[in-house]
Amino acid sequence: MSKFAGLAANVADSFKVVLISPETDLPIKDGDGKEAYIEVMSQDSDVARAFNLDQNKAINRKVFGGRGQELAETDDLAVSIARMAKLTRSWYLVDPSTGSLIDVPYSEADAVALYTAPETHWIYRQALVGSAALRNFIKRSPKTP
Secondary structure (H helix, E strand, C coil), rough: CHHHHHHCCCCCCEEEEEEEEECCCCEECCCCCCEEEEEECCCCHHHHHHHHHHHHHHHHHHHHCCCHHHCCCCCCCCHHHHHHHHHHHEEEEECCCCCEEECCCCCHHHHHHHHHCCHHHHHHHHHHHHHHHHHHHHHCCCCCC
16 A cells, blocks of 8 residues: 555545535534534444445345345335435534534434434435545645745
């Protein structure tokens, strides 16, 4: 890797995606001014690669096991939501209308519920975009004059 170190992204790190209100297009903040966020891993992280490998193995088992109908019935959005829930590390959720903390500790199951519900699917989209943007995982040293 040393030959290509200058090209490397820190995909083992997480990134806090500040949640933007779909109503105001501004960051959602609590009463003290702390921004709501979802902390995510990169789509290129080892966690994502392991998830993708497991999915590929499951698809191969279905294809080679003669269960093509099962494969055709796979919900790609549900798989994508499950991947994003696995890539989520923590969150600080705030009610945009009141500024009150939504005191639900992160769990993978709660992330799936949050990302799946039509009313809160916008949060999934923001987390997905944040985890897919490599610029969020590239940390360069400031250049000295």
